[in-house]
Amino acid sequence: MLDIKNLTATAGGTEILRGITLTVNAGEVHAIMGPNGSGKSTLAQVLAGHPSYEVTGGSVTYKGQDLLDMEPEARAQAGVFLAFQYPVEIPGVTNAYFLRAAYNAKRTAQGLEELDPMDFLDLLEEKLKLVEWGPEIMSRAVNAGFSGGEKKRNEILQMAVLEPSLAILDETDSGLDIDALKIVANGVNALRRPDSATLLVTHYQRLLNHIVPDRVHVLAGGRIVRSGGKELALELEERGYEWLTDAAGAVA
Amino acid sequence: MTSPVESYVQQDYKYGFVTDIEADTVPRGLNEDTIRLISAKKQEPAFLLEWRLAAYRRWLAMTEPHWPNVQYPPIDYQDIIYYSAPKQVKPLGSLDEVDPELLATYEKLGISLSEQKRLSGVAVDAIFDSVSVATTFREKLAESGVIFCSFSDAVKDHPELVKKYLGSVVPAGDNFFAALNAAVFTDGSFVYIPKGVTCPMELSTYFRINAADTGQFERTLIVAEAGATVSYLEGCTAPKRDTNQLHAAVVELVALEGATIKYSTVQNWYAGDSEGKGGIYNFVTKRGKCAGARSRITWTQVETGSSITWKYPSVILQGDDSIGEFYSVAVVNNRQQADTGTKMIHVGRNTKSTIISKGISAGRGQNSYRGLVKMLPKAVGARNYTQCDSMLIGNACGAHTFPYIDVQHPSASVEHEASTSKIGEDQIFYCKQRGLDTEDAISMIVNGFCKDVFQNLPMEFAVEAQKLLGISLEGSVG
Numbered sequence: 001m002l003d004i005k006n007l008t009a010t011a012g013g014t015e016i017l018r019g020i021t022l023t024v025n026a027g028e029v030h031a032i033m034g035p036n037g038s039g040k041s042t043l044a045q046v047l048a049g050h051p052s053y054e055v056t057g058g059s060v061t062y063k064g065q066d067l068l069d070m071e072p073e074a075r076a077q078a079g080v081f082l083a084f085q086y087p088v089e090i091p092g093v094t095n096a097y098f099l100r101a102a103y104n105a106k107r108t109a110q111g112l113e114e115l116d117p118m119d120f121l122d123l124l125e126e127k128l129k130l131v132e133w134g135p136e137i138m139s140r141a142v143n144a145g146f147s148g149g150e151k152k153r154n155e156i157l158q159m160a161v162l163e164p165s166l167a168i169l170d171e172t173d174s175g176l177d178i179d180a181l182k183i184v185a186n187g188v189n190a191l192r193r194p195d196s197a198t199l200l201v202t203h204y205q206r207l208l209n210h211i212v213p214d215r216v217h218v219l220a221g222g223r224i225v226r227s228g229g230k231e232l233a234l235e236l237e238e239r240g241y242e243w244l245t246d247a248a249g250a251v252a
Numbered sequence: 253m254t255s256p257v258e259s260y261v262q263q264d265y266k267y268g269f270v271t272d273i274e275a276d277t278v279p280r281g282l283n284e285d286t287i288r289l290i291s292a293k294k295q296e297p298a299f300l301l302e303w304r305l306a307a308y309r310r311w312l313a314m315t316e317p318h319w320p321n322v323q324y325p326p327i328d329y330q331d332i333i334y335y336s337a338p339k340q341v342k343p344l345g346s347l348d349e350v351d352p353e354l355l356a357t358y359e360k361l362g363i364s365l366s367e368q369k370r371l372s373g374v375a376v377d378a379i380f381d382s383v384s385v386a387t388t389f390r391e392k393l394a395e396s397g398v399i400f401c402s403f404s405d406a407v408k409d410h411p412e413l414v415k416k417y418l419g420s421v422v423p424a425g426d427n428f429f430a431a432l433n434a435a436v437f438t439d440g441s442f443v444y445i446p447k448g449v450t451c452p453m454e455l456s457t458y459f460r461i462n463a464a465d466t467g468q469f470e471r472t473l474i475v476a477e478a479g480a481t482v483s484y485l486e487g488c489t490a491p492k493r494d495t496n497q498l499h500a501a502v503v504e505l506v507a508l509e510g511a512t513i514k515y516s517t518v519q520n521w522y523a524g525d526s527e528g529k530g531g532i533y534n535f536v537t538k539r540g541k542c543a544g545a546r547s548r549i550t551w552t553q554v555e556t557g558s559s560i561t562w563k564y565p566s567v568i569l570q571g572d573d574s575i576g577e578f579y580s581v582a583v584v585n586n587r588q589q590a591d592t593g594t595k596m597i598h599v600g601r602n603t604k605s606t607i608i609s610k611g612i613s614a615g616r617g618q619n620s621y622r623g624l625v626k627m628l629p630k631a632v633g634a635r636n637y638t639q640c641d642s643m644l645i646g647n648a649c650g651a652h653t654f655p656y657i658d659v660q661h662p663s664a665s666v667e668h669e670a671s672t673s674k675i676g677e678d679q680i681f682y683c684k685q686r687g688l689d690t691e692d693a694i695s696m697i698v699n700g701f702c703k704d705v706f707q708n709l710p711m712e713f714a715v716e717a718q719k720l721l722g723i724s725l726e727g728s729v730g
């Protein structure tokens with residue numbers, strides 16, 4: 001599904017990713033953890049194609065395609081979805097309009113016909129249940145005036161509508177209350193399919209109680225310094241990152 | 253690295269063609285003889301010629317205003333042609349007599365003058381250079397007592413109404429360009445809605461400048477008697493030429509007791525090329541008077557064209573409990589400059605005004621909002637709400653705000669909100685991450701920004717305006 005090899009990237013001239021190698025197979029959930037500023041969001045943004053980051057080396061193959069060669073919208077249309085750590089507000093554009101435009105952009109790219117507003121509403125109704133939201137939210141402007149937690153939930157709603165093959169969730173659990181966390185986790189679990197994969201950037205073990213990962217990676221200083229099974233997350237919870245970053249520092 | 257926004261491509265102004273038509277043109281330049289000639293061509297009554305000449309004499313003593321935040325080389329008023337009309341403008345018995353070349357021109361602009369073909373219930377007055385070439389649905393409107401005709405016809409057929417209201421809101425000597433207009437105006441639209449009548453269809457005027465080196469000086473007068481209601485739309489385009497052309501129009505609205513006038517404009521004059529060569533100077537005076545109690549005047553404008561716009565559609569809130577509204581989207585791209593806004597003059601008690609202005613600046617465009625809210629001593633309980641938002645696309649453009657507030661009664665309240673935002677790479681990237689391309693992303697973000705204004709436009713116009721906005725901003729960003 002996703003094959004990252006020795007990926008390096010800079011932002012504003014500073015090297016942030018310093019050689020990331022990671023393979024995610026279809027059906028898997030990988031958690032990415034690591035201290036603040038270690039490059040987790042950068043990795044997520046680079047995979048999505050954010051123009052502020054420059055890829056300086058390495059390769060990323062997604063479903064056999066050179067991902068780095070694709071425009072951001074083409075990546076999205078091909079099934080790459082990023083739930084942003086800081087979702088953007090778009091005043092004056094309703095959630096319903098935005099979601100339908102996104103959904104139809106994907107359909108058009110796949111050579112399918114656009115869904116008309118009525119059919120789309122039916123689809124939406126299903127998806128809203130997943131995040132336990134009423135229809136009112138659809139007439140509000142995209143993320144405008146949403147609370148932090150609502151923005152995160154809205155990301156999951158978008159994900160549910162767009163049904164990505166590769167979902168990258170950047171701290172979607174941060175700032176959520178316990179109920180909202182469950183809703184988000186249920187949403188992610190409901191979308192797990194044998195032919196899709198998830199990259200879960202998180203700081204907290206508690207999310208991983210709800211979404212059980214196949215692999216856990218620790219990112220520090222722009223490198224993966226440790227990979228393991230789900231028990232690695234528990235160990236991190238107990239011991240913090242210092243023992244790993246120290247070890248990485250000693251190696252470097 | 254080029255950002256996705258920078259690589260957004262320029263689309264051409266699609267109304268930039270010229271119609272090859274024989275014209276009856278007066279010699280260049282302006283003096284009393286020019287005015288007499290225009291007046292004679294139009295077979296005007298003496299009072300109008302006198303009014304024009306008086307305006308001209310005042311104009312001679314006036315100087316062009318230089319307070320707007322716009323820059324342009326001096327205008328040579330002797331180098332302008334003040335009258336140009338397609339030949340064969342004898343009074344038309346029916347639309348069948350309109351020159352087929354002209355009909356084709358309007359078809360090309362998306363305006364069908366053939367009544368049978370019109371699906372939507374919109375009556376059109378088509379102004380080509382200096383004259384009105386056709387007005388549709390006149391008979392049908394007449395059934396409900398509505399007068400909708402060219403200004404010239406109104407002078408002939410309803411001189412008493414013209415005499416009563418002409419200059420009653422924008423006096424002949426109001427300002428430099430209004431005085432010039434009063435002296436040389438050639439045509440325009442006239443609307444009269446009798447007492448208690450709701451106009452059965454949308455009325456619209458479509459202005460087209462065609463001839464080179466001519467100025468367009470039209471004058472529109474709309475009178476709504478007590479309890480009457482009308483919605484009026486105005487659209488405009490011009491060919492692409494590399495010289496500047498002056499458009500100095502005057503619009504006067506009069507709303508009597510309980511009357512409602514909704515005046516919407518989608519202004520798409522040629523804006524000049526990307527280096528600022530050519531384009532229309534749009535120096536326009538628009539003002540409405542809420543003369544009667546509980547009357548209401550709403551200006552909605554979407555200004556995307558012209559190389560320079562100087563325009564302040566205003567409302568004099570004279571009647572008690574009257575309402576004035578101004579909803580505006582002004583877009584500047586490339587080298588365009590706009591200095592636009594409104595004046596809300598509160599005279600009567602409990603008068604209320606709302607101003608929502610959305611300025612979008614792109615390329616090297618300069619956009620200024622200039623607005624006056626004045627509450628006179630008798631405006632007890634008057635209220636104003638102003639919201640003035642600017643959006644910047646790219647780094648080379650500018651947005652400026654000049655609000656003037658003058659409150660002379662302690663019970664009056666004025667609320668002003670302003671914001672400036674930059675259309676961010678992050679906003680665009682967010683949309684792209686959801687599968688939308690850059691063009692759709694920008695158009696969506698900008699349309700969202702303008703939503704409060706667009707929702708005040710009649711349905712079809714709103715759709716038109718949204719498309720127009722997308723087109724005017726193409727190639728804008730970087």
Ligand SMILES: Nc1ncnc2c1ncn2[C@@H]1O[C@H](COP(=O)(O)OP(=O)(O)OP(=O)(O)O)[C@@H](O)[C@H]1O
Pocket residue numbers: 011012014016034035036037038039040041042043052085
């Ligand atoms: N556009 C940018 N320009 C300059 N520096 C950047 C940019 N984006 C990120 N950085 C820097 O790169 C480093 C990694 O940032 P990143 O956001 O990837 O960290 P993170 O692991 O997601 O942290 P957190 O856990 O706090 O979200 C930080 O030092 C950050 O300041």
Ligand SMILES: [Mg+2]
Pocket residue numbers: 040041042085170171
């Ligand atoms: Mg982060």
